[in-house]
Amino acid sequence: AQTVTQSQPEMSVQEAETVTLSCTYDTSESDYYLFWYKQPPSRQMILVIRQEAYKQQNATENRFSVNFQKAAKSFSLKISDSQLGDAAMYFCAWTYNFNKFYFGSGTKLNVKP
């Protein structure tokens, strides 16, 4: 079964600190794409970062980076220098053909001032 698991329903981080959100997935596909989406209180889903499975290099986008471990089917998101605006629900997702996306259950991130 194609599943995405986010084992941390909620996490908290102090402003300016670093936090890592976990995500594991299950698939038999070899080529696929992984994503982290942010959903703030406005409910607008925003793409944070994406990773192609065929690339060994971990993707980075400014303060956001991933630790992609293909063999372990793990795709964690690291947020450095956390800001108050980072507070949101974060969803991990993947697809192999862009015809269907599989989403995790989400992690609520709280940022403490």
Add this chain to the structure above:
Amino acid sequence: GAVVSQHPSRVICKSGTSVKIECRSLDFQATTMFWYRQFPKQSLMLMATSNEGSKATYEQGVEKDKFLINHASLTLSTLTVTSAHPEDSSFYICSAQTGQGARETQYFGPGTRLLVL
């Protein structure tokens, strides 16, 4: 960047009526549009996938006669909730996809909150 709009953003209707939700890609043509449903504090549940000019592909358990999807053009898809009931109350999100192959990207609309009384 690519923008996807949804209209209305919020709708309240009486039980038994039908509600139409529009999803538009404002500055790009979408090869595929997706419709999701999100319950409070839960993840997105894919309802259906639609391609312009063809019938939508519904996920298992989603009633196609109740949730009518029309993909009239490369920039517009509509979801009609027919004979809505209180259990249909939810947050509905559309997304539009563009690009090819590894460059395909999904852009989400702001969502529509439906409340059926």
